[in-house]
Amino acid sequence: MADNKTLKVLLWFVAIYHILIGLLGIFAKDTAVFIAKNFFNFNLTLTPEMDWIINPFSAYVLIFGVFIAVIATDVKKYKNMIYVAVGLFALRVVQRIIFMISAPDSLISTIDPVRNIIAIGVVAVIGLFMFLLARKMD
Amino acid sequence: MDLPFFFAFTYLLPFSVYHVIQGFVSVFFSDFAIKFNESLYGFKPKETEQLKMTFKPWGSLAFAIGIVGFVILSNLDKYFLFLIPLAILLAFRAGYRFLYKGELRSYWKVSSIQNWRMILIQILGIVVFTIFTISRL
Numbered sequence: 001m002a003d004n005k006t007l008k009v010l011l012w013f014v015a016i017y018h019i020l021i022g023l024l025g026i027f028a029k030d031t032a033v034f035i036a037k038n039f040f041n042f043n044l045t046l047t048p049e050m051d052w053i054i055n056p057f058s059a060y061v062l063i064f065g066v067f068i069a070v071i072a073t074d075v076k077k078y079k080n081m082i083y084v085a086v087g088l089f090a091l092r093v094v095q096r097i098i099f100m101i102s103a104p105d106s107l108i109s110t111i112d113p114v115r116n117i118i119a120i121g122v123v124a125v126i127g128l129f130m131f132l133l134a135r136k137m138d
Numbered sequence: 139m140d141l142p143f144f145f146a147f148t149y150l151l152p153f154s155v156y157h158v159i160q161g162f163v164s165v166f167f168s169d170f171a172i173k174f175n176e177s178l179y180g181f182k183p184k185e186t187e188q189l190k191m192t193f194k195p196w197g198s199l200a201f202a203i204g205i206v207g208f209v210i211l212s213n214l215d216k217y218f219l220f221l222i223p224l225a226i227l228l229a230f231r232a233g234y235r236f237l238y239k240g241e242l243r244s245y246w247k248v249s250s251i252q253n254w255r256m257i258l259i260q261i262l263g264i265v266v267f268t269i270f271t272i273s274r275l
Contacts, residue, residue, distance in 0.1 A: 040195070042191065044188065045188065047185045047188065048184075048241075048245055049183045049185050049186070049188065049189050050188055050189070050192065052238065052241070052246070053189060053192055053196070055230075055234045056196070056230070056231055056234065057195075059227055059230035059231060059234075060196060060199040060203065060227065061199065062226075062230075063203070063223045063224070063226060063227040063230075064199055064202065064203070066222075066223040066226065067220060067223050070219050070220055070222075070223065073219075077216070080209050081206065081209060081217075081220070084202055084206055084209060085202070087202065087205070088198060088199070088201075088202040091165070091198045092195065092198055095165070095194050095195060095198060099191070099194070103191060104187065106187075107187070107188065107191055
């Protein structure tokens, strides 16, 4: 039972994080450069292409947050959905590592690389905890 | 016959297939994703380096939403609440297409017919998902 509570807290944290990032992208697009640099190690330049793509991208981030919030309302009933979220976390960890290794230098932000590794680690740990707590669920 | 169920299922199936394909292509074949979106939506981007990098995280979200769609399809009555965020997503996408219709035409070279066709498809999804959700509350 306590594990379910921990899982719910974790899911609400993930939900609120995504909802806030999505809302910022939708309603305060000028913060996108800051968010990309500090949260995703991405040196974003707002070209017309990027200016457009941020719109649907932010909507997807927001909606993912809402999905997680729905899961958090009944973790037992929506256990299968937790595994989808864990899969996405795993994919994102792999992507961020590949980005660090292979992206053109011009696209990698000058933020301390250690900070980026910590960020990747946090995503991996959250995903792992979600997976383990979902499996252990009573 | 349960019409709300039939329409929700019929819309959600291609919606999920589309998201899985779009997500997979964007994550693993971002060069091809540019061509894929051009043929699907008429988008003709000029700067593509950042775009290709952005396709990867966006594609993974799209892929996850496609998988969520399939999980919903496995039991629509159990997972009907997840159709609300999907309807909101479609509302955002249709809204952006409406608000930016001038830019889509002049910069991205998307024709009015292509744009309105997508808006109508998205509005149809909002209606279908909303009616099904209301029918299950």
